[in-house]
Amino acid sequence: MKPSALLAAVALALAAPAFAQDLAEISLADPRQEAQAVALMDSIRCVVCQGQPVSGSNASLAGDMRRLIRERIAAGDKPEDVRAMLVSKYGDWVSFKPVVKPATLPLWIVPLLALLGGVWLVSRRVRLGRG
Amino acid sequence: MNRKVLLWAPFVLVVALFGAFFVGLRNPDDRVIASQMVGKPLPEFSAAAVMPGQPGTASSDYRDGKPRMINIFASWCVPCAAEAPMLAQLKAAGAQIDGIAVHDAPEPLAKFLAQNGNPFSRIGLDPEGRAQIAFGSAGVPETFVVDGQGKIIYQHIGIVEPKDVPMLLNLLGIKP
């Protein structure tokens, strides 16, 4: 955790009664930051549920992750850094946005091959000019 | 020739796909999310004291050269009660066990420990799951083994069963 983030988290914790500030369930005041946080929460997988993002789960651990995400975004962290932090804890599985690396290349290469193959097949059937 | 290869391509693809499904069925998805923190130094965390006379726990406690176990549990977790005898056995054999109680509160925790025994040297409360996430833990109960240098060397997911006890003692460097 960056010192600035830690300070912000402490400040948040001290600022008010815990409930009113519980960022697990309550939007950030800054709409731009909230939008960033929600976009990230939509693409982080809940580790105790099946196939749901943390933004759409009632599980308590999902709430913990929402809180963490909002805190880090409010402290000025970039969404991708927060994602990387969660991936460093739980592995690639926790992110619905697959990291581009050799093992995930087929996700992009297979559709690309299908597209190229399809274009090639179609081009064999097309008659150019007048027929 | 060219066209023939092309026409058999879908068949070959599907057979390969079904091969993968077959393997997938043989090794059904275990749904276990392993922590990526194993092999890495302990993360920064702190879990405040909650039981009278028992200290809380924080990352700074693990630099004294002694290997320890950290048990992540909760009083509301039914399987956690089931592993209590094994934790007691480990403690009796000389293991140092620290507990982190997730999403818990003093009262039910005291009741749980009175009922199931208290094998812990330290117990910290983790009301917002911060320590749990720091460990990369995805549920309760989970048990981490930390070596004397403050490195996580093992994660046990689920209940500690009798058969796991010798292995855990071995990791802790305790001769049975």
Place this chain on the structure above:
Amino acid sequence: MIAEAGLAALWLAAVMALLQLVLGALAVGRKQLSLAGAMVPVTLVQAGLVSFAFACLIAVFARSDMTVLLVAANSHSAKPMIYKIAGTWGNHEGSMLLWVTILGLSGATIALFERKLRIDTKLATLAAQAAIALGFYAFLLFASNPFARISGVIEGAGLNPLLQDPGLAFHPPTLYAGYVGMSAAFSFAVGALLTRNVSPDFARAMRPWILGAWIFLTVGITAGSYWAYYTLGWGGWWFWDPVENASLMPWLAATALLHSVTVLATRDGLRAWTIMLSVLAFSMSMVGTFLVRSGILTSVHSFAVDPDRGLFILALLAIYIAGALALFAARVGTVLEGNRFDLFSREAALVVNNLILTVILVIVMAGTLYPLILEAATGAKISVGAPYFNAAAGPLALILMLLIGAGPLLRWRKDLPKALLDRMAPALLAGAAALLLLAAFAGRIGVLPLLGLVAAAVVGVASLAPLWKRDLKRAPLFTWGMVIAHLGCAVSMAGMACDAAFIKESMVAMATNETRPIGPFEVTLLGVREKPGPNYQALEAVLSVRRAGGGEPFEMLPQLHAFSDPQMTTNQAAIKTFWNGQLYLVLGENSDGQNFLMRLWWKPFVTLIWLGGILIALGGVLALLGRVKRDVWNNRWPWQAAIGAEVRS
């Protein structure tokens, strides 16, 4: 007794399927076309028997007969009757029986009503249908007997609370009718390959069956999306979950097939490709129904299943899919290549449409199956979700939208770019106007939603162009169908883009009498009260809502349901629909005695998503009616005549 009668009927139905397969094989293999006369009764009896078995299962569920294992495991005598009956297919065995029942009924429908197909092709088609049915009868009888007995059970275990919804009564049967209806296209393709009959006539015969199944799939997916939207309580309408993808994949293949079969019927092109898609569409349906349900793919809806069952299903799928593809590879070489086409023509647009739909299908398939393959191969776990699917398929969907606009305005055979531009002019103007308006008033919105809205404007206008300057009363029904289905695509895309671009979301803690703004509304919490339900405890928030700056207040009542057995809470969102969007309010968990957590959404034009889906399905219905009407007019459908009389030498 009812259970035993059902089981006996199921066995007899399996025997009938075997007979149907043997008859068909004899008729086609030995050229004994006179056997065709026996085919119709056998098919009808099979359909009757399997329907009777299914009726028996419904009866034991309705009577809460706890001596039947399936009822004891999935039902409860205190459930309302509609959930008792819907519970029949809310479990593995029952849904399998529903599956083969629809298969049997679709076989009988083909036997009775299909008149355009060459008789040997039709017999081969029915034999293929019987072969599929036989495998799944075997699966039911040997590995998933729905009528197995149990003794000593007094009360049932109940049904998952999330499934206790009217959605369960309609969604699975609709989707299954779509999945299984695709078996007709599959069997037609196998029949055509076996009898070497891939022709425009064959395409015209097959088209209504594809349309019918496609309509059910469209309705099923639309309804499923809305069901998830209002029950899950998080405001999402599509999660790219494996179960959802499993229903999207056959739909994509079927949509491509629907268009390629038109090229085959009209221009005698895309012969091999149409056969390939027919096999693919039903293969995707089977993969969708079984791989997800067998626990190979995990999802929100998956449940444990013993590996033997999974292996049985896997073997069946491998036999059917790989078998059909092997037949395709061996036989399609002897099918003459179809007509070539000009680059600038209606058929070229349809071919590119097929190409894009197929690549989107490959993307969905890769995203759904690759994590499984990777884990099987290396043990590495990855997740693939919305960010991947949106980034990979989104741009392709936009190109597809432009084709939807331009394709129907192109002439068959050959057309001129300038002529198309003239016909597209109003649509392009609409697109430009939308772009200007959005740039001026919409503020900062993402690129994809912006392009989506512009594309929706272009297609919305372009889709109506085929009716331009035509006598609307004399335009054929299937033209109306195409127009309305394409308009539905524009409407649906507009809804998706609006939801993405203009959604207002607010998660708050509210005290009594506190007011919060959301979109154009103000929400005031008047209080929270307890409300006991039949098998749960409910908290209900009383909210007074009115438009900001005045207007009549109205009441909205979101609930939080706490079930004790099994322990789980569900959110019952309060949803109010306006012409320009939906207000979606959710009462959350937990409070400190004064404050209640609330999730508030204002979703402008979100309803267009499902309205578009309904329009697409309606377009399908009109097209189907148009085809059937034309057939009746042409006297091709004398269903009173016996099939045997139609044997051609």
